[in-house]
Each structure stands twice: as structure tokens, then as C-alpha cells.
Amino acid sequence: MNATSWVDGADTGPYGLHHLPYGAFSTAKDPAPRLGVRIGDQILDLRALATGQFFLPWIRPAFHEQGLGGFMAMGPPAWRLVRHQLTELLGDARYRDQSETLLVPVAKARMHLPFQVADYVDFYASEHHATNLGRLFRPDSEPLLPNWKHLPVGYHGRAGTVVPSGTPIVRPRGQRKAPDGAIAFGPSARLDIEAEVGFVVGVGTELGTGVSPDDFAEHVFGAVLVNDWSARDIQAWEYVPLGPFLGKSFATSIGHWVTPLDALAAAKAPAPAQDPEPLPYLRETDRYGFDLSMSVRWNGTEVARPPFAGMYWTPAQMLAHMTVNGASLRTGDLFASGTVSGPDADQRGSFIELTWGGKEPVEVGEGSPRTFLEDGDTVTITATAPAASGGTIGLGEVTGTIQPALE
Numbered sequence: 001m002n003a004t005s006w007v008d009g010a011d012t013g014p015y016g017l018h019h020l021p022y023g024a025f026s027t028a029k030d031p032a033p034r035l036g037v038r039i040g041d042q043i044l045d046l047r048a049l050a051t052g053q054f055f056l057p058w059i060r061p062a063f064h065e066q067g068l069g070g071f072m073a074m075g076p077p078a079w080r081l082v083r084h085q086l087t088e089l090l091g092d093a094r095y096r097d098q099s100e101t102l103l104v105p106v107a108k109a110r111m112h113l114p115f116q117v118a119d120y121v122d123f124y125a126s127e128h129h130a131t132n133l134g135r136l137f138r139p140d141s142e143p144l145l146p147n148w149k150h151l152p153v154g155y156h157g158r159a160g161t162v163v164p165s166g167t168p169i170v171r172p173r174g175q176r177k178a179p180d181g182a183i184a185f186g187p188s189a190r191l192d193i194e195a196e197v198g199f200v201v202g203v204g205t206e207l208g209t210g211v212s213p214d215d216f217a218e219h220v221f222g223a224v225l226v227n228d229w230s231a232r233d234i235q236a237w238e239y240v241p242l243g244p245f246l247g248k249s250f251a252t253s254i255g256h257w258v259t260p261l262d263a264l265a266a267a268k269a270p271a272p273a274q275d276p277e278p279l280p281y282l283r284e285t286d287r288y289g290f291d292l293s294m295s296v297r298w299n300g301t302e303v304a305r306p307p308f309a310g311m312y313w314t315p316a317q318m319l320a321h322m323t324v325n326g327a328s329l330r331t332g333d334l335f336a337s338g339t340v341s342g343p344d345a346d347q348r349g350s351f352i353e354l355t356w357g358g359k360e361p362v363e364v365g366e367g368s369p370r371t372f373l374e375d376g377d378t379v380t381i382t383a384t385a386p387a388a389s390g391g392t393i394g395l396g397e398v399t400g401t402i403q404p405a406l407e
């Protein structure tokens, strides 16, 4: 198969022919959101392509939807077929003349949520993150709670407040316990980020069934970057004993582009060995994670490089765990890895870890140092992965700027 594209500049950037992520966009001329595939700095309009004879008749309706739901629900045969066709179209210069008119520059597009988020689950799969947060939130106990190595701990988040990258984030208000023990109310003073990787379910399941970790790729369509904004003061007071609630539900940002699993084939990497061995339903025939190198920039300054490959629980184990009780999956379910933190101090995917609870401020350029987020601060998370071509692909970015709290 052709490895190079006729689209100018595509081969040398993070959106070459080996990537082809999907998103939803609109333009000033045509404000209705529609689906597209990214190549270089361009978006190929899939709705326009589906209006012609390009896709098979049974696939076309999916590309007349505003989001990826219909296409994702069709499953791996449709995903592979479309990816193959798009690779041909964008790789073979003979198609250039007829397809060039269907390209829209990214700079001219407004991006929307790529899919309607059905349910949103957030895990806690980094041993380093869980250990750090244990030390910070529960200094008098063992940092890792006894269940942590037996199951991927998680919680159900709020699907309706998942927003596309670039959406302004209004500082949440809420209750917290002041150091003197008084109950205070007001804007969060410890607003934080969580750099995560999310996985999107394409093919759902029936209630009362479960999914084996070995069937991960039969259900999961692709990956997207996630920032699980977290108000640590609200969280610390409210979370006992039922877990995160309003400290995290005010907003969760996701990237504009969903990277198909096939584009991550070259990024598969052995996941850490597990001790103790988990129960049979969590055992994988072929245990792997993904070698994604993440970067967190705070007002433009890179403050962390979290490594996703070291996550203790794999996405396949997360999927098996969230369905083992018979809970069904729906197209558009989003499950995120939890904060990605590595063993080193500059590999921590949240600011509560990076600044060690606000005790060790970091420099982020003008107006710094910082402990937690100030109004006007911008955080941008990016990630790269090895590509089949030997180069890298980029998973885009998830960015957001903090707005003042409501009066």
C-alpha cells in the first residue's frame, strides 16, 4: 500500500497517511457539523465523499450523520474497509484532481465533539499516579489501597459535560473544608488537570453480557486525548465514601480527533507485569499497552512528559472490568485511563503531583510561579506515537483556558 500522500506536507507531519483520524467539523459557509478525516493540515469532507459513489451503499448513511456514532457502530469490517479506501484515495495521485475540492483547511474549520458521548467512565490505572494521590490525600494510610492491584479502580463521570478541546473552562464553585476545619463555599482554589488517554466504544453489547479483554479491538474504535479537569479542594471534602463527584463533573475536555486503533498498531507495547496475577476475567492472551509519549504545557511551558506505556492496567482490562458485572456497552461510551504519571518527577500528569500538593511551585513563564490554575491559564496536552512508517503520528491536542468563576 502507498505510504505517501499527494496532500502537500502530509508526509512529514503527525497526520500522514498512517494516521487518518476522524473528527466533526463545520465551516462559516456551511455551519452544519459533518464528518471528516484529517490528512496533513487538511480535512477531507466525508459527507461530500458519501454523496457520490465512493463508499459502498451500506456505509454511506454513516457519513451523513453529524457524529461518528453510525460509523463506529458498524464495527471492524467497515472501519477497515473505509480506512483502506481512504488510504488509496489520499495516497494515489491519480485521485488528486477529483478529491482536492473536498479538502477543507483545518485553519478554516470549526471543530465539534467527534461523537456523542454515551457514558463516561474514568479509571485510575497509573500506579505512580495512584501512589502519589494516596500520599497526598491520605498521608496516614498505605498509599495504594488494598483493592488497587486486584481491579482497575474507576468511577462513572458525567457524559453531558464532556466538551471539545478549546471550550473555555469556567472555574467551578463548591464546598470545601478550610485548614481551620470551617466549611467554606466559593470558587475552587485548587483547580487542576489530569492528562489522560480515552478510548471510544464503537460496537455495543447486550445487557447481561461481558467482554473479554481479548475482544478489545472488536468493540473499541479508537483513542482520543482527555483532560479530566479536577477541583482538588472540592474533591478532597466530598469524595468520602462514594468517590469523585462535583470536583470533576463540571467539565472534561477531549481532543478533536479520534485516532483509529489500526493507526496505533505500531504503538502497541508490552504492558508491565502484574503481581498478583489478576482474576481470570482480567487476563489477556496478548497483553499490551500503547507507547504514547504525552506532553503537558502550562501557558506554553512544557511541565511534564507522562509516558502512557507504563500504565499498570491496560485499556483491554478496563473494558473487561467495566462489563464483567453484565453492564452493557453503547456506541459512544468513553472510558479514560486515569491520569498518566510515570515514575519521574517530570512525568506527572496532574499539577497536584507536580507541585506536591501546592508546596513546590513550578515556573510557567510570565506571571509564574504556579501551584494550581489561575484564571486565564491555558493547558494543552499533546501526544505522539510510533507510526507504521517508522515516523510518528500525533494524537492532536486537548486544550482549555480557565475563565473566572460565576459570581
Ligand SMILES: O=C(O)/C=C/C(=O)CC(=O)CC(=O)O
Pocket: 122, 123, 124, 125, 126, 129, 130, 133, 134, 137, 194, 196, 228, 230, 239, 244, 337, 338, 339
Ligand atoms: O485517590 C483519590 O482519592 C483520587 C484520585 C483522583 O483524583 C484520580 C482520578 O480521578 C482518577 C485518575 O484520573 O487517575
Ligand SMILES: [Ca+2]
Pocket: 122, 123, 194, 196, 228, 338, 339
Ligand atoms: Ca481522572
Ligand SMILES: [Mg+2]
Pocket: 227, 228, 229, 230, 248, 249, 250, 251, 252
Ligand atoms: Mg473531569
